Amino acid sequence: MSTTGDDCGLRERKKRETLLAIHRAALDLVEEHGFDAVTTEQIADRAGVSPRTFFNYYPSKDGAVLGRRADDFEQLRTAMRDAPPDESPLEVVRRLVITYFSPATLDADLRAQRRRVLVGEPTLAPALVRNNIRLETVLTEALEERLGLAPGTALAPRVAVNAAIGAVRACIEYRQSGGAGTIEDLATDAIAMLVRGLDPLPLP
Numbered sequence: 001m002s003t004t005g006d007d008c009g010l011r012e013r014k015k016r017e018t019l020l021a022i023h024r025a026a027l028d029l030v031e032e033h034g035f036d037a038v039t040t041e042q043i044a045d046r047a048g049v050s051p052r053t054f055f056n057y058y059p060s061k062d063g064a065v066l067g068r069r070a071d072d073f074e075q076l077r078t079a080m081r082d083a084p085p086d087e088s089p090l091e092v093v094r095r096l097v098i099t100y101f102s103p104a105t106l107d108a109d110l111r112a113q114r115r116r117v118l119v120g121e122p123t124l125a126p127a128l129v130r131n132n133i134r135l136e137t138v139l140t141e142a143l144e145e146r147l148g149l150a151p152g153t154a155l156a157p158r159v160a161v162n163a164a165i166g167a168v169r170a171c172i173e174y175r176q177s178g179g180a181g182t183i184e185d186l187a188t189d190a191i192a193m194l195v196r197g198l199d200p201l202p203l204p
Helices: 005-033 040-047 051-057 061-066 070-082 089-101 108-120 122-147 156-176 183-196
Strands: none
Touching: 005 040, 005 051, 005 061, 005 108, 040 051, 040 061, 061 108, 061 122, 070 089, 070 122, 089 122, 089 156, 089 183, 108 122, 108 156, 122 156, 156 183
């Protein structure tokens, strides 16, 4: 039995919709009742899926609130490996970090809600730290591979990855505080600042 491209596209779209529905349900419930009071069963029920389906998409309650899965990190690794050879390593990192922090599937209101929940729920801090360490590690390993470096033998890949992550986070905070411009454009400018050097700081 063959599978058409349309069938694959439909399944992928439904998968994205289910991921988003579970993530949105988790954020809504945690914002309404607090993280500790919410169960995976309640999240699944709010999202209109079974508990089994919930765990097919997210490994845990905090994963659903963060909206992150192990597959997300492996997709970053693959994207680094498959990036055009003429794209500079720093540009690849910039693009992947933007994709990670500002996915097109999340609208501005949902991003703002996730930020409110993460800021307001100290219980989520360990999961968020683990998530961030995983992001840094995967991108550093992928960049080392792209540069043909043995793991852990050079400082530059880790510095580049952490600088890019920090720059994009700063852009997101700036935008959410009322700053003008898209995340993509702001991040491009921020990475350019890093390339030029920040001493002295470029001021308006």
